Amino acid sequence: SQKIEQNSEALNIQEGKTATLTCNYTNYSPAYLQWYRQDPGRGPVFLLLIRENEKEKRKERLKVTFDTTLKQSLFHITASQPADSATYLCALDMDTNAGKSTFGDGTTLTVKP
Amino acid sequence: EAQVTQNPRYLITVTGKKLTVTCSQNMNHEYMSWYRQDPGLGLRQIYYSMNVEVTDKGDVPEGYKVSRKEKRNFPLILESPSPNQTSLYFCASSSYTGELFFGEGSRLTVL
Numbered sequence: 331s332q333k334i335e336q337n338s339e340a341l342n343i344q345e346g347k348t349a350t351l352t353c354n355y356t357n358y359s360p361a362y363l364q365w366y367r368q369d370p371g372r373g374p375v376f377l378l379l380i381r382e383n384e385k386e387k388r389k390e391r392l393k394v395t396f397d398t399t400l401k402q403s404l405f406h407i408t409a410s411q412p413a414d415s416a417t418y419l420c421a422l423d424m425d426t427n428a429g430k431s432t433f434g435d436g437t438t439l440t441v442k443p
Numbered sequence: 444e445a446q447v448t449q450n451p452r453y454l455i456t457v458t459g460k461k462l463t464v465t466c467s468q469n470m471n472h473e474y475m476s477w478y479r480q481d482p483g484l485g486l487r488q489i490y491y492s493m494n495v496e497v498t499d500k501g502d503v504p505e506g507y508k509v510s511r512k513e514k515r516n517f518p519l520i521l522e523s524p525s526p527n528q529t530s531l532y533f534c535a536s537s538s539y540t541g542e543l544f545f546g547e548g549s550r551l552t553v554l
Contacts, residue, residue: 362541373447373533373545374486419486421543429474429493429537430501435485 332357334434336420342440349407351437353420356401360422363396363403364431368417377418378405410441445470449534449546456524457554464519464549466534472544474537475517476501477509479530480548486533492517524553 337352353363362381366374380387380396380403387394393406407414417438421431447468456462468475476491478501488501492511506528508520517536521528529552535543 364542366543371548373535373547374543376542376544379540379542423541429476429541429543430488430491430499431476431541431543432488432502433478433486435483 332432334358334420334422334432336418336434336437338437339435340438340440342442343410345411345441345443347410349410349414349439349441351405351418351420351439353403353405353434354401355422358401358422358424358432359398361425362423363394364421364423365392365394365403365405366419366421366433368419368436370417374419407439410439412441412443415440445544447534447536447544447546449532449549451549452547453550455552455554458525459523462521462524462551464521464532464534464551466517466519466546467515468517468534468536468544469515470536470538470544471514472536472538473514474539475511476535476537476543477507477517477519478533478535479503480533481530489519489532521551524551526553529553 333356335354364379365377368374395404417436419436421433477489478486490509492498532549534546
């Protein structure tokens with residue numbers, strides 16, 4: 331059966347360090363993968379999208395990698411800040427035009443000052 | 444301002460009383476979808492729509508109906524709500540580029 335797993339439910343790191351979150355999937359061949367941030371009681375907010383033919387994408391302090399052989403995406407936040415504390419969700423899309431994203435359960439990141 | 448607007452944001456209702464959660468987007472997006480979010484189960488897609496009059500079931504469609512008569516609106520209808528539909532609901536829209544824009548959520552309690 332199809333499965334999306336995000337490494338752990340919670341990740342605690344010290345301010346200034348790099349946070350690395352993992353998204354593994356099985357029995358999918360995604361056209362692209364996305365990462366979202368969700369604050370308590372709010373809707374998810376889009377961060378980055380990476381396509382199956384791309385290895386890496388960056389946006390300011392954020393970096394995403396996508397390894398279709400390992401079936402894994404890594405999401406990095408460098409120089410983390412307490413304001414980065416939130417739940418981060420990965421989402422897979424099988425079809426480039428379907429708008430039918432399937433989400434992982436999320437990892438809650440806490441950055442301590 | 445680009446946004447997805449859901450109403451109501453909070454609702455307490457009773458079993459069997461039909462309700463509609465509205466969703467509207469102002470970005471001229473083709474795709475719209477509804478998700479529910481439950482502790483331990485994450486975000487699960489209920490229905491999605493690829494354009495006007497084109498809808499399809501997501502992963503958990505039982506007990507829900509949708510319609511897409513206009514491009515900007517995608518209401519979620521619970522014909523006969525039950526307590527297991529108590530949840531946090533999100534509407535989202537996207538263009539062909541894929542990134543989803545979510546509404547602020549509608550917290551529904553069915554007694």
